Amino acid sequence: MERQGFSTRVIHTEYAKKDAHNALQMPIYSNAAFEFDTAEQMENAFLGRSPDHAYSRISNPTVENFEQRIRSITGAMGVTALSSGMAAISNVFFTIAKSGDNIITSRHLFGNTYSFLTSTLNAFGVETRFCDLTNVEEVANAINKKTIAVFLETITNPQLEIADIASLSKISREHGVLLIVDSTLTPPNIFAALEFGVDIEIISSTKMITGGATSMGGLVLDYGKFDWSKFAKLSDLAQRFGPFAFNAKLRREIFRNLGACLSPYHAYLQSLGLETLSLRFDKAASNCLLLAEYLQTEGKITDVNYPGLKTSAFYEVGKKQFGSYPGAMLTFNFSRREECFVFLNKLKIISRASNIYDNRSLIIHPASTIFCDYTPEKRAELGVSDTLIRLSVGIEEVEDLKNELHTALI
């Protein structure tokens, strides 16, 4: 049978067990514990010999259905849904890292991820080495015997930088280190992580997947391609679980012990969001390209950055990895900081807010908000200038957004 399309697969993922009432939408199992008919069944569930649910911190039917939908659209071997994107990131690194190890990444990272790596994880003796991930040679030179992973965001925020993932995968494979990506800005309808040699994928489902910023959530996807037998921390588990070693460590220890499970109610909302993900993304991303093209014609704006613009330095690599619409977020600059504030204060339908990938358009001045704790020198190093505006484009009618921007630019 031909492989079905994205939305068909999302909508027609089968339940793990037949629903007692033939409900067409997976019900919300909002309960903590599950009863067993016999002590033997209970033992089997705890030993992992049967797929029965025992306790919702460990697994839950509504959450499991959401995970299975993600598996059917991505081809991932193991999928774990968590309470937030940060929970997904911290669970991944606590699963793989031990004191003395190092991780290679870029300074162009989501702020809390940067803080997690440099403060939280660093306190456990795990070093983060920064380099320019768009320079494959630099990455190869940064890898040493203590390196366990190369970690990147598919499109960095707010620099909108795109590294060549297949090349990074090749280098990582050669050195026996993991390639981990945070693909929040390029959801699975446009980015097939498996095809680019990604080992572990992380997604903040809070963003495009929730269907309008309805809840918090995170996902960890394990593609089952890594040889864990040579990975010091998991080599014992590799003998028992083979390609499932990472998933076993995560599900049977780290995820269970850290307790950052996804609420069944949020899993329900995010399952609904998944059903319309591709429609909503297409609308937001095509709006984004149209607005980027339009903003280039506005005299007060000095430059517009969107990797879908042919003028972008990342146009080719973006197209190769994500197609013609690399995300639904753009940035632009004014000549002076004061102009940014005047402009922001004139907006009526675009919301001044820090989230991204809502149904509504969201706008922010990163230097005075997300990056306000940094010195101007540090901000410059991070590629966040005082005149930069970030716009996450929603699914409103593009003419209304254009009119709004034009009126505020007069």
Ligand SMILES: *Cc1c(COP(=O)(O)O)cnc(C)c1O
């Ligand atoms: C939002 C975001 C996160 C964190 O996700 P939360 O759900 O807010 O915890 C991580 N990475 C990227 C790229 C994000 O945009």
